[in-house]
Amino acid sequence: MSTTNVVDTARLNLLLNELRLPAIKALWPQFAEQSDKEGWPAARFLATIAEHEIAERAGPGCLDSAPLDLSGFLPGYAERGALRFCRCVGRA
Template identity: 75%
Template sequence: MKTNPAVDSARLGLLLNELRLPAIKVMWPQFAERADKEGWPAARFLAAIIEHELAERDRRRIERHLAEARLLPGKTLDTFEFEAVPMISKAQVMAITAGDSWLEKGANLLLFGPPGGGKSHLASAIGLALIETGWRVMFTRTTDLVQKLQVARRELGLEAAINRLDRFHLLILDDLAYVTKDQAETSVLFELISARYERRSLLITANQPFGEWGKVFPDPSNARYPCC
């Protein structure tokens, strides 16, 4: 492929800006030089720079989604010791990370176990794997999110705050049991879970099994959460 020496590089840069193709803007001269040396046909050159642009878009998207996800640093499936928790099936976890069989349905996951059993690690690792396959995830301590929702309620913005969380396919609520037995706290949490029911997924970690959630939620009507 021979480049046209009369090409106005500055104008081409402006055109690529208009088309929002920043990766091509940066890399096209290198691709063009290689195409000239190797005699690429025009179609191969065009395909190469488009593939590069798409790869860069995927990389930037994952970076944005990782930044907003607030996952625990260093917690991956590779670093999770499955052999230390034999009741957890690695094959099942790997199937979960595909996401499409349950996130599209708004299904939920519950992780129960004593403190130090790796629930938070596994939840964060699942979130990371899902982000890498294109899903949007947010990880939060339940107490932190509940406090933010309480502020939103006082400012008459609870519904809007809950709606903003809809952009996440999966919301990970870590350490549910640490929510205090306060009606104001449990009620905003109930509204959040009710709003996401069968639309957007939740992954909840807790020390108590579901049958003991009455100890966390003193109101019996709230103990039967729609997520479960």
């Protein structure tokens, strides 16, 4: 790993801590590697890690969720079906 990559990785981890995005912090290296190998567009990579952050925050017990179908926005997304996002995320 080059010095630039090490610095960028450390900086990103600090930023994700500050933004309180623990799921993204834990998962981004794995998904970045996969996206590089498979040639994902940046939007697909960001959407994937954001989905995981939302799912982690919602947890298994959230009953206030709404379906969101992203198949029209991301190629190959239809086979994954509609997501259910928790509407209580971010509520105080």
